[in-house]
Amino acid sequence: MSTRDVKILExxxxxxxxxxxxxVPDVGLVGAIAAxxxxxxxxxxxxxxxxSDIFPPVIVVHDGDLKSPFRIYKKDDxxxxxxxxxxxxxxxxxxxxxxxxxxxxKNVELLVTITGIGVQNRMEIEVPAVFGVGNTSxxxxxxxxxxxxxxxxxxxxxxxxxxxxxxxxxxIPNLVLLAQSHFQYPxxxxxxSIIDVLKKLLGLDVDTKELLNEAEEIRLxxxxxxxxxxxxxxxxxxxxxxxxPMMYV
Amino acid sequence: MLKRRKSLTSEFDALEKEIESTFEDAFxxxxxxxxxxxxxxxxxxxxxxxxxxxxxxxLVKKEDIQLNLANDVLEVExxxxxxxxxxxxxxxxxxxxxxxxxxxxxxxxxxxxxxxKATFTNGxxxxxxxxxxxxxxxxxx
Numbered sequence: 001m002s003t004r005d006v007k008i009l010e011x012x013x014x015x016x017x018x019x020x021x022x023x024v025p026d027v028g029l030v031g032a033i034a035a036x037x038x039x040x041x042x043x044x045x046x047x048x049x050x051x052s053d054i055f056p057p058v059i060v061v062h063d064g065d066l067k068s069p070f071r072i073y074k075k076d077d078x079x080x081x082x083x084x085x086x087x088x089x090x091x092x093x094x095x096x097x098x099x100x101x102x103x104x105x106k107n108v109e110l111l112v113t114i115t116g117i118g119v120q121n122r123m124e125i126e127v128p129a130v131f132g133v134g135n136t137s138x139x140x141x142x143x144x145x146x147x148x149x150x151x152x153x154x155x156x157x158x159x160x161x162x163x164x165x166x167x168x169x170x171x172i173p174n175l176v177l178l179a180q181s182h183f184q185y186p187x188x189x190x191x192x193s194i195i196d197v198l199k200k201l202l203g204l205d206v207d208t209k210e211l212l213n214e215a216e217e218i219r220l221x222x223x224x225x226x227x228x229x230x231x232x233x234x235x236x237x238x239x240x241x242x243x244x245p246m247m248y249v
Numbered sequence: 250m251l252k253r254r255k256s257l258t259s260e261f262d263a264l265e266k267e268i269e270s271t272f273e274d275a276f277x278x279x280x281x282x283x284x285x286x287x288x289x290x291x292x293x294x295x296x297x298x299x300x301x302x303x304x305x306x307x308l309v310k311k312e313d314i315q316l317n318l319a320n321d322v323l324e325v326e327x328x329x330x331x332x333x334x335x336x337x338x339x340x341x342x343x344x345x346x347x348x349x350x351x352x353x354x355x356x357x358x359x360x361x362x363x364x365x366k367a368t369f370t371n372g373x374x375x376x377x378x379x380x381x382x383x384x385x386x387x388x389x390x
Contacts, residue, residue, distance in 0.1 A: 123370045185290055185305040185373070216372065219307035220333060223290050224279050 006055075006091070006098040008072070010048040017106040018077035019202050022099070022113045024159055025086045025229040027238065028181030029222055030116030031160075034191035035082040037211050038204065044073035044080060050098070054091045060084055078202065079106070086228050087159055089235035096162035104170050110139070111167055111174045112201075113160040114194045117151075117241060118183030128180035128190045130197045135164060135174045142175060146201040151178060158236040175201075183238075184230045186222040188215035282345040285332075289325070289350040293357075300360060304374040306350055308333070311369040316376070318362055325352045325374065 023035025038044070049068035060067045069084040081099060103111055117131065132148035133156065134140040143150055156164065160176050167174035177197055181190035192208045199206060211218075279288040291304040306314065308329040317324040332346040359381040366377045 123373050123375075182305075182373075184292060185303075216307035217333065219305060219372070220287070220329075221335065223287070223305070226290055227279065 004052075004054055004094060006050055006052040006094045008048060008050055008098055008102045010072075012045065012047040012074075014047055014074060014079070014106065016077075017074065017079045017103075018109050020079045020081065020103055020106070020108045020111050021198070022081045022111070022160070022163060023115075024081075024083040025225055026158055026160070026233070027116035027118050027183055027241075028179075028185065028187035028190050029226055029229065030179050030181050030187055030190045030194060031114040032082065032084070032225075033186065033188050033211075033218060033222070034114050034194045034198075035080050037191065037208075038195065038198070038206055039073045039080055039082065041206050041210070042075050042078075042204075044075040044078075046071055047074045047079070048072040050081075050095065052091070052094070054094065056085065056088065058085055078204070079108075084225075086225070086232040088232060089158075092159055092162050092236070096159065096166050099163065100166040100170055100172065103167070103172055108172060110142075110202075111163070111172055112198070113163050113174065113176045114198075115158075115160050115176070115178055116181030116183075116187060116190050117178040118238075119180045122180060122182045122187070125180055128187070128193045130180075130193050131178045133164065133176040133178070135168045139173045139175050142201055146177075146197040148177065148197055151176075155237075155240045157238050157240050158233065184226065186219045186226050188212070188218045280345075280347065284351070285345060285348045286351040287333075287347050287349070289327075289352050291325070291352050291354060293354060295357060299377050299379045300356060300358070302354065302356075302376040302378075304350075304352060304376075305372065306369075306374050307372050309350065309372065314369060314374060316367060318356075318365070321356045321360075323354045323356055323376065325354075326350070327374075 021035060023031035025032045049072060050070040051068060058069055060069050071082060073080045073082070087095065119125070130148050131151035132143050132146070133151045134142065156176065164174050164176055177194055179190040179193045181187040188211055192211055195206055195208050198204050289304050289306055291302065294301045302323065304325050306327050308331065309327045310330060313328040315326045327350045329349060332348045334346050356378065360378045361381045362378065364379045368375050
């Protein structure tokens with residue numbers, strides 16, 4: 001393994017995965033909160049983790065056990081890739097390529113990246129809407145089933161943008177779900193909106209009542225992760241997502 | 250040669266910046282176990298005519314927020330509806346019952362503090378302070 005490689009190590013080997021969700025700390029921590037809640041509520045099994053010399057020297061301790069902060073969980077035909085730490089913009093290209101190689105090797109039928117999209121009037125929105133970007137016509141056909149609004153024009157920046165690009169190169173169906181969210185404050189309600197869409201699309205049986213009840217405590221307890229994530233987002237050009245693209249080319 | 254030296258310098262600058270930021274974060278955590286206070290997430294944005302400060306205050310009621318402004322420093326203090334303990338996290342944090350939020354922010358420029366406006370919606374405190382500077386209309390000839 002070269003010092004710049006990102007390796008996926010399976011502690012429980014798997015041959016085939018139908019659906020794969022990726023949720024990492026990003027805008028409003030939406031993807032990480034939603035992914036973490038599904039893993040916990042579905043009692044999913046840890047099957048592997050990502051490892052690289054280019055990752056920060058961080059290890060998490062859960063119930064006294066040492067764990068990589070970047071792990072993979074599985075239950076039935078669903079796998080979830082989650083990170084507990086913000087991703088350094090410099091490691092994103094190698095990380096996204098390794099994930100896509102792994103996803104391809106598992107014959108994943110639909111790769112869903114979940115995240116937030118910052119909106120200035122978030123405080124006035126009771127139920128955040130979810131927008132979708134699909135890389136094939138069959139993925140776009142899922143919008144109606146999930147009650148997802150198409151994200152028709154705009155910039156996407158960060159990890160989900162690279163995942164979309166790399167999955168396009170390999171012909172892997174990729175759906176990016178973006179929930180209206182606070183940009184730099186944790187947003188559990190936006191995570192609930194994402195889970196509601198996933199329930200319709202993938203037939204997940206997840207009760208989001210507990211997530212809504214715990215929303216204020218989650219906001220309080222994820223302050224430091226949000227603070228650190230905001231710093232890493234500065235290097236990803238996330239601010240560009242708020243800009244209007246040049247449409248007449 | 251000069252180019253190489255320049256790139257090495259910038260690499261060292263970047264490394265130094267990263268080390269500084271790591272140590273800054275490690276030694277300035279967003280909690281203080283002595284005062285049992287947490288630091289809330291906050292942002293300050295300047296527009297053409299005002300400064301907008303937002304502060305995320307979960308588990309807080311409007312009547313429990315106290316705002317003070319002195320010498321261009323805005324202080325936000327808020328008592329939480331119930332104390333919070335990080336039962337499963339860290340070594341010091343798990344032993345402490347945190348009871349309130351506290352944040353002090355230095356405000357920029359000349360502001361009209363008589364026209365300060367604060368609202369609290371869905372757990373987010375928004376403070377708007379107009380600029381003092383008078384706007385002049387200039388006729389283009």
